[in-house]
Amino acid sequence: MAMGKVYEMTRNRLLKRQLKKCGIDSTRVDPEKFEAFLRLVESSYEEHEKSLRLLDRSLEIASEEMHESIEKNKEQSRQLIEQSRLASMGEMISMIAHQWRQPLNAISLTVSDLKLRLMMGKFDEKEFLDGVEKVVRYVQHLSDTVEDFRSFFKSDKKRSVTSFKEIVESVRGIIETSMGNRPIRIAYDLDPKGRFTSYPNELKQVVLNLVKNAEDVLLERGVRNPRIEIVSGYKEGKHFLQVRDNGGGIAPEFLGRIYEPNFSTKNEKGTGIGLYMSKIIIEEHCGGTLKVENSREGAVFTIELEASHHPAHGDF
Amino acid sequence: MQLETYIYLPKRGWNRPLDRRLDSERTLVFLFGYPDMRQDHPGFRELLDLFPTSAMVGCSTAGEIYEEEIHSGSLVVGIMRLECSDLQIASCRVDPALDDSVVGERLMEELHEHGALRAVLVLSDGLNVNGSELTRGINRRIDTTHPVVVTGALAGDEDRFGSTWVVVDRELRQNHVTAVGFYGETLRVGYGSGGGWDRFGIDRRVTRAEGNVLYTLDDRPALELYKKYLGEYADELPASGLLFPLLVKEEGKEPKVRTILAIDEEANSITYAGDIEQGSSATFMKANFDNLVSGAEQAAMEIAQEEYDGEDALLVAVSCVGRRLVLGQRSEDELEVVRDLFPPSVRMIGFYSYGEISTQGGGRCDLLNQTMTLTWLWEKCTK
Numbered sequence: 207m208a209m210g211k212v213y214e215m216t217r218n219r220l221l222k223r224q225l226k227k228c229g230i231d232s233t234r235v236d237p238e239k240f241e242a243f244l245r246l247v248e249s250s251y252e253e254h255e256k257s258l259r260l261l262d263r264s265l266e267i268a269s270e271e272m273h274e275s276i277e278k279n280k281e282q283s284r285q286l287i288e289q290s291r292l293a294s295m296g297e298m299i300s301m302i303a304h305q306w307r308q309p310l311n312a313i314s315l316t317v318s319d320l321k322l323r324l325m326m327g328k329f330d331e332k333e334f335l336d337g338v339e340k341v342v343r344y345v346q347h348l349s350d351t352v353e354d355f356r357s358f359f360k361s362d363k364k365r366s367v368t369s370f371k372e373i374v375e376s377v378r379g380i381i382e383t384s385m386g387n388r389p390i391r392i393a394y395d396l397d398p399k400g401r402f403t404s405y406p407n408e409l410k411q412v413v414l415n416l417v418k419n420a421e422d423v424l425l426e427r428g429v430r431n432p433r434i435e436i437v438s439g440y441k442e443g444k445h446f447l448q449v450r451d452n453g454g455g456i457a458p459e460f461l462g463r464i465y466e467p468n469f470s471t472k473n474e475k476g477t478g479i480g481l482y483m484s485k486i487i488i489e490e491h492c493g494g495t496l497k498v499e500n501s502r503e504g505a506v507f508t509i510e511l512e513a514s515h516h517p518a519h520g521d522f
Numbered sequence: 523m524q525l526e527t528y529i530y531l532p533k534r535g536w537n538r539p540l541d542r543r544l545d546s547e548r549t550l551v552f553l554f555g556y557p558d559m560r561q562d563h564p565g566f567r568e569l570l571d572l573f574p575t576s577a578m579v580g581c582s583t584a585g586e587i588y589e590e591e592i593h594s595g596s597l598v599v600g601i602m603r604l605e606c607s608d609l610q611i612a613s614c615r616v617d618p619a620l621d622d623s624v625v626g627e628r629l630m631e632e633l634h635e636h637g638a639l640r641a642v643l644v645l646s647d648g649l650n651v652n653g654s655e656l657t658r659g660i661n662r663r664i665d666t667t668h669p670v671v672v673t674g675a676l677a678g679d680e681d682r683f684g685s686t687w688v689v690v691d692r693e694l695r696q697n698h699v700t701a702v703g704f705y706g707e708t709l710r711v712g713y714g715s716g717g718g719w720d721r722f723g724i725d726r727r728v729t730r731a732e733g734n735v736l737y738t739l740d741d742r743p744a745l746e747l748y749k750k751y752l753g754e755y756a757d758e759l760p761a762s763g764l765l766f767p768l769l770v771k772e773e774g775k776e777p778k779v780r781t782i783l784a785i786d787e788e789a790n791s792i793t794y795a796g797d798i799e800q801g802s803s804a805t806f807m808k809a810n811f812d813n814l815v816s817g818a819e820q821a822a823m824e825i826a827q828e829e830y831d832g833e834d835a836l837l838v839a840v841s842c843v844g845r846r847l848v849l850g851q852r853s854e855d856e857l858e859v860v861r862d863l864f865p866p867s868v869r870m871i872g873f874y875s876y877g878e879i880s881t882q883g884g885g886r887c888d889l890l891n892q893t894m895t896l897t898w899l900w901e902k903c904t905k
Contacts, residue, residue: 220851246851253850260765264751264808268723275724
């Protein structure tokens with residue numbers, strides 16, 4: 207074979223180099239050169255096997271770690287949701303106390319009035335029955351309040367047909383109690399039609415989080431004529447609920463970070479859990495999206511849930 | 523510029539006789555040699571004899587590069603006689619009591635004394651210097667309104683991580699950093715770097731680190747994590763650790779790749795060539811042969827060649843020892859792709875290092891790891 211031909215027989219760059227390094231340029235090979243060539247080829251096989259073994263091992267470990275990390279994240283999310291639920295529960299207890307104060311007071315007044323009349327001998331059966339009726343109504347109100355809160359905290363993971371209107375209406379009492387005497391005006395514009403299947407209790411929790419968030423911002427910034435709007439509707443195959451405020455919006459540098467756990471722009475008050483948890487509930491549990499943008503006046507949080515049917519077809 | 527490159531191989535000596543006519547005060551001799559080379563090496567002695575007035579810079583390697591070939595146990599030399607540009611050398615001993623950034627500052631101060639610097643090539647001890655601090659010091663003496671190209675590397679010691687040397691005052695010395703400064707508008711300098719590693723696995727938090735020493739990732743000893751990944755190859759640490767460089771990302775900064783220089787079993791720690799910031803996130807990286815070779819090609823393609831008109835030119839290629847370790851016999855693939863992008867009038871020498879230095883965005887230089895870093899030098903003299 208002519209000189210140099212042996213290189214032309216190979217296309218692999220490494221093999222070419224190995225032949226060249228050992229000075230093998232024809233098929234008539236000097237045994238010493240051939241031995242050197244074999245050593246080079248053998249060592250490249252060894253290098254190859256070593257890197258394959260390492261790659262296999264490292265991919266296996268990395269994959270295990272990835273699974274562990276996913277599990278850990280899930281557990282962290284679960285704990286955060288639980289933490290957040292407990293924090294809300296604390297707030298709710300003070301709201302129940304607030305809501306009970308007025309009917310309890312009314313019960314006390316009614317009963318005292320009846321007692322006084324009895325003591326003074328001014329017993330009138332009709333007035334007495336009216337008084338008892340009032341007390342029964344107040345007690346029913348107390349019972350309803352407890353039921354509202356109890357159902358809110360039920361760890362009920364069942365999906366059911368609901369609507370944003372129903373969800374907002376069911377927490378409206380809680381929202382308004384929470385506002386107390388604060389001068390925040392709340393406007394509702396809720397679409398009565400759009401019904402969908404989801405987790406109502408979890409959605410209620412998110413709505414309360416968003417409203418609470420808006421309330422905190424409005425108070426912290428001392429906004430004049432503070433206002434929160436809660437709007438629901440249907441657009442492009444999706445049911446949406448917006449919570450808008452006129453608090454001036456979120457600084458652009460924070461827009462990408464507000465859903466990070468433990469991130470808060472609020473002074474002292476913020477735990478950094480509320481929005482993170484809301485995002486997880488909407489996107490991972492309910493299969494929707496939670497977005498935020500700034501309007502001219504303030505922040506606009508939008509929950510969107512995919513509709514399986516168009517409401518115009520009358521099946522919602 | 524007149525240029526010659528040579529290689530001295532054991533038992534064979536120089537590939538051709540050295541041309542002593544190149545010796546002058548404007549001549550720079552680059553030499554990259556094997557780590558066990560000593561002052562009485564016959565090739566080195568001959569260089570000292572034949573080039574008495576020339577400046578010399580060089581260092582030990584983890585593999586010498588001569589054109590598209592890698593050698594071990596050789597001495598690779600590039601002799602560059604400048605026609606219309608000037609050069610100066612500054613050197614500094616590494617003082618364990620001082621921050622290495624002081625070394626960088628001193629070198630630059632000395633080089634600035636000789637005029638308007640155009641480019642600097644730094645060669646540092648590979649084991650006893652924190653490359654991040656060194657470049658931080660250099661940057662403190664760079665006026666970004668008058669950019670200076672800074673490239674260079676940390677010397678190597680094959681894959682043994684025992685000791686390295688740098689040429690200082692025509693001697694092979696440990697614990698030194700040397701820098702050659704180039705002056706004059708006629709000098710052209712091109713530079714480029716490319717990596718090609720892929721990140722893999724989960725992101726971890728650097729929970730304890732001091733300077734370039736890493737202790738824990740996610741509150742677990744980082745050394746144990748390396749051992750877990752390396753399995754039977756853990757005994758080969760620190761060399762086998764080069765297979766898994768770390769991608770370190772600090773908030774608001776460009777991610778950096780960091781490679782292992784040493785391990786300390788007692789302290790359960792790992793020393794890297796550059797800083798690992800506590801609180802940053804760290805992810806393992808792994809090699810993909812084709813991407814590494816493409817990374818080297820990318821480095822060569824970054825260098826603009828518009829002005830180049832076939833003049834003699836020197837291309838100094840510095841590639842990371844980690845790349846050599848991973849690529850094995852395929853390491854020369856990365857040299858071939860680089861070599862193929864330059865004409866024959868460009869001569870390529872270089873070495874495998876423990877860390878590369880190159881100018882980055884904003885005119886500041888930085889310590890790079892696991893890259894192929896190229897410095898291209900030539901002159902455009904007006905006749």
